[in-house]
Amino acid sequence: MTHVLVPVAVLEGEAVSPGLMNLLGTVDVTVLGYHVLPEQTPPDQARLQYEDHATDALEDLTDEFRTAGGAADSRLVFTHNREQTVERVADEIGANALAISGPTGDVEQVLVSLSGDVAVERILSFVTELVGDRDIGVTLFLVTDEEATTQRLESAAERLRRDGISVRTTVVASDSPFEALIDEVPGHDAVIMGEKAPSFRSLVFGEESDRVASASVGPVLVVRSAETLDT
């Protein structure tokens, strides 16, 4: 079963939009409630003070996910390091994708980015599972100027259509894949993209998926690559 990890800063009142909950109604969800502490504070000390409050909030959230349709459970972690915690829990539950929460209404059209060195096969199977037999349109998006890769996009679209999904394709030639993707977001309710290996850019500017989430002001689903699942 496809499994999605939804990290939520549970004590900072971070909410998950109903649109994202409904979108994830076809998959198993683990809600990861986390609370990041300054290093002066032992996580255990924060737990003594906040655990009850955090557990209540997390249970409410998990119930809402169940109401939206899918199986859902939750984990609560007190940590100094958000990335490390998300990675660890994602590995432990074998998550196929991570959700970066963002406001959205009912999801009618999702934007799927296949640009760059991403695991296309994994992204397509995830999209198939996620959309299921629902009436959600998919836009496959690729930034490239090579003919060969354009054909790859067409065969990907063909595969999704065989599963009964309504697919559009968009190819853009651009020097800046990130800007091109953001420009494409209007008209879509969520973005699905692949996890990329850490690069110099991601060290300086932060993970691309996080930047997409903040620039697009909507939810982003990041499909994890096979390498990170194996290790």
Next chain:
Amino acid sequence: MSDQPTGTNIEGDAPVVETVVETDEATVTDDAELERTLGLVGGLAIGVGTMIGAGIFVFPGLAGAEVGTAATVSFAVSGVVALLVALPTSELATAMPKSGGGYYFISRGLGTLAGTVVGLSLWLGLVFATAFYLVGLGFYALDALAMVGVSVGASSGVVVSALAVLSGIGFTVLNVTGTENAAKLQNGIVALLLSMLVAFLAFGMFDVLGVIGTKPSGGTEADQWAALPILSTAALVFTSYLGFAQVATVAGEMKRPGRNLPVAMIGSVVIVTVMYVLTIFVATSVFDRGQLGQFGETAMVEVGRELLGVGGAFIIIVGGLLATMSSANASILSTSRAIYGVSKDALLPRWASRINLRYGTPHVALGMAGGPIIVLAATREVQLLAEVASFLHLIMYGLICVALVAIRRDEPEWYDPAFRVPGGPAIPVVGAVSSFGLIAFMDPRSIAVGAVVILATAGWYLYYARDVKLRGVL
């Protein structure tokens, strides 16, 4: 997994104890997980960063004035004592990777009275140590002012106090309001400091070894190669080694504790011992006892000036400021964890470990660290502060060794350390004897102050927490 604690303190609170599962990456409790986020480098940075300040930048003048080049032996003796304690501490820490460090082992191994005494004197010992680092910082800041041409004239003592108090307030406020990247900053400072020192020492060693035989060293006052002054100097400089056990206070946050805790503790002791011995050798070869005595707390600046001119003095001043800052900052962090450890076990009021809602930091515990630190720093009593800090830590170190012997004798079911000290009881017994033994060589005034603190903590136990039972409770 273990016995339940019994009894409550005078306010009716019982220790908070529950069954947890420790993994390499997290502590898993019934409803929540606690991420382990400190790696080996972070652990070494805490150990080395806490220790490296005092030993190199404050003591060469004071110790060199006592015994000259023989101070290298004093530092080596202290280093060996520290190593003898670091080994048992590592074993206990891998069996009980929890916040609170030495306090935790002793309360579980030897019971509530010993636990309370150690828990509270760990807090107060760190307070004395931090005050000592801050006074060192004050002296270096004074030299830095002098270097840029600001002269304070006759009132230099007052200025040192003022600088120490101001930086004490600064660190406390900084820790309460919290910056996310303080750990990375600490790692960076330690790395910078180590590379500066290695370069400086390499140059110093070549120079000193080359100088021998070609021209006589600075003065003529002879070194003191006698056991008693060497040991009493060792007792003084032992403060330079208070830091490896601070690694154990963050044991609950260390990744792969079974490997990283022993390596970080033992590794940091070995690293700093080598650095200290070389530094003292260079310093006491450049100047004799009389000259070092005149230079006092910032004698290393003069050593730098002698070896490398103004540039050398500048390097040492910058290094001294960084080192005393990192020592003070790391100690304030450990202090708040020490307070949390005893407060969780109902030996201090529960409000002592409250967390500030705005910053998410333990402001009460940080205040209980910062307040007394500022008062003590104002006294400017370098030797007294250093020795009382050592006294209180040595009591804990000795008891850690005793606790190891006691726990091994009972070998409770839950006791499963990833690291075991080889050689049966030999190392912990020698560690305990030498820890307690070193106290005897201290200044009587320091022993008196230390004893008063210990008696006060025992009194607190009788008044506040007589009915709390912690022995064997994991």
